[in-house]
Amino acid sequence: VAEIAALVFDVFGTLFDWRTSIAREVRSLAPGVAGDAFADAWRRLYQPSLERVRSGERPFAKLDVLHRESLDRLLPEFGLGNLDPPERDRLNQAWHRLDPWPDVVEGLARLHSRFVLAPLSNGNVSLLIDLARHAGLQFDTVLSTELFQAYKPQPETYLGACRLLDRDPDSVLMVAAHADDLRAAATNGLQTAFVARPLEWGASASFEHPVDAPFTFSVGDLGELADRLGC
Amino acid sequence: VAEIAALVFDVFGTLFDWRTSIAREVRSLAPGVAGDAFADAWRRLYQPSLERVRSGERPFAKLDVLHRESLDRLLPEFGLGNLDPPERDRLNQAWHRLDPWPDVVEGLARLHSRFVLAPLSNGNVSLLIDLARHAGLQFDTVLSTELFQAYKPQPETYLGACRLLDRDPDSVLMVAAHADDLRAAATNGLQTAFVARPLEWGASASFEHPVDAPFTFSVGDLGELADRLGC
Numbered sequence: 001v002a003e004i005a006a007l008v009f010d011v012f013g014t015l016f017d018w019r020t021s022i023a024r025e026v027r028s029l030a031p032g033v034a035g036d037a038f039a040d041a042w043r044r045l046y047q048p049s050l051e052r053v054r055s056g057e058r059p060f061a062k063l064d065v066l067h068r069e070s071l072d073r074l075l076p077e078f079g080l081g082n083l084d085p086p087e088r089d090r091l092n093q094a095w096h097r098l099d100p101w102p103d104v105v106e107g108l109a110r111l112h113s114r115f116v117l118a119p120l121s122n123g124n125v126s127l128l129i130d131l132a133r134h135a136g137l138q139f140d141t142v143l144s145t146e147l148f149q150a151y152k153p154q155p156e157t158y159l160g161a162c163r164l165l166d167r168d169p170d171s172v173l174m175v176a177a178h179a180d181d182l183r184a185a186a187t188n189g190l191q192t193a194f195v196a197r198p199l200e201w202g203a204s205a206s207f208e209h210p211v212d213a214p215f216t217f218s219v220g221d222l223g224e225l226a227d228r229l230g231c
Numbered sequence: 232v233a234e235i236a237a238l239v240f241d242v243f244g245t246l247f248d249w250r251t252s253i254a255r256e257v258r259s260l261a262p263g264v265a266g267d268a269f270a271d272a273w274r275r276l277y278q279p280s281l282e283r284v285r286s287g288e289r290p291f292a293k294l295d296v297l298h299r300e301s302l303d304r305l306l307p308e309f310g311l312g313n314l315d316p317p318e319r320d321r322l323n324q325a326w327h328r329l330d331p332w333p334d335v336v337e338g339l340a341r342l343h344s345r346f347v348l349a350p351l352s353n354g355n356v357s358l359l360i361d362l363a364r365h366a367g368l369q370f371d372t373v374l375s376t377e378l379f380q381a382y383k384p385q386p387e388t389y390l391g392a393c394r395l396l397d398r399d400p401d402s403v404l405m406v407a408a409h410a411d412d413l414r415a416a417a418t419n420g421l422q423t424a425f426v427a428r429p430l431e432w433g434a435s436a437s438f439e440h441p442v443d444a445p446f447t448f449s450v451g452d453l454g455e456l457a458d459r460l461g462c
Contacts, residue, residue, distance in 0.1 A: 062397075124397070126395070126397035129347055129371045129372055133371065138369060139372075140364065141370075141372050164355075164356040164375075165356065165357055166293075166356070166357035
């Protein structure tokens with residue numbers, strides 16, 4: 001196994017608890033709305049919206065734009081079709097101020113003492129900057145897939161990140177709570193760390209550890225990852 | 232004047248004292264060499280090497296590559312033609328571990344409390360990451376011109392930075408010690424801050440404040456800039 005020089009992180013679900021944050025924001029805007037269901041429904045439109053870019057059906061658009069289009073589709077279904085454009089923009093910006101999982105701030109600080117750290121996320125650059133500032137996270141740079149005009153799991157996102165870091169893929173560790181992201185990273189030569197986030201879709205959703213994929217590391221949180229990496 | 236949201240910084244000469252650092256590294260490798268003259272000569276090959284990319288004479292190459300080619304040209308002139316490739320690589324990496332000017336660490340920390348900060352430099356991403364880690368600087372992301380496969384003062388570097396930050400150019404402040412960089416930034420709609428670095432080329436080099444360019448701010452160091460911006 002090659003020596004690890006840099007860690008790149010999936011963001012939504014891996015570092016940030018999007019569901020609780022989005023539910024809270026929509027409830028504060030419209031107290032009667034089922035916030036959790038709204039958050040889940042918004043997030044379920046995420047992969048289909050990316051897929052239209054990945055497939056070439058439409059040109060690249062920033063995730064902020066895709067989130068906003070999904071929101072416009074969703075609002076009438078939740079009886080919120082009367083929100084005006086500035087209110088929609090503000091709600092869309094909720095993705096810029098998500099709260100991190102409880103282990104993230106300290107875990108990243110420990111990892112940063114020894115490794116180069118960057119998000120490798122489908123979030124656009126400005127979104128990822130805002131999230132890191134909101135949570136007080138220190139990254140060395142932002143490796144948004146916007147830089148490559150592509151979306152994970154397209155190969156150019158993983159390989160482009162390694163190229164910018166000037167590192168061979170096997171010296172870069174992809175950290176994520178999603179097996180498909182890690183499988184694509186591994187296919188492109190990166191090392192992988194699975195972080196279990198059983199609450200990503202709420203306490204009542206079923207959660208299963210992926211068993212079919214051999215990851216370099218499999219941990220319960222970033223503190224455990226820091227332990228395993230000797231930080 | 233629009234409200235400023237983000238500050239982008241030139242790096243070599245503006246934040247980092249390349250001359251003292253490079254001179255020290257070459258002297259430690261070869262005590263008899265005139266370190267200051269070597270540093271100046273290496274830096275004088277910088278713009279011509281960028282110009283071959285900007286003009287289209289050659290495809291884009293990272294600054295690390297250009298620095299290394301310039302070094303190979305230079306070494307025989309200083310009686311160092313016998314350095315082997317690993318020694319040359321190590322010396323080339325000296326650009327990744329420059330020391331900042333004395334006001335930079337505290338100045339950036341103050342500015343970071345209120346503004347998004349990023350280097351906007353011809354240094355490649357990995358070089359800029361290493362410099363920030365070496366000096367203990369906290370940026371929100373790295374806006375290397377490598378992201379745009381171009382070199383300042385090409386317009387796509389300034390405009391690309393604003394696009395990734397999702398900000399209109401007039402809400403982005405370019406900070407540099409070089410009038411030509413600031414003039415190009417202003418031409419592309421950015422606000423500008425000139426920082427005087429009279430020692431960039433050493434105490435015996437002549438230094439003149441640019442008088443023909445109306446910058447948004449003109450300051451003596453980053454502490455003064457933080458004062459002016461109310462940080």
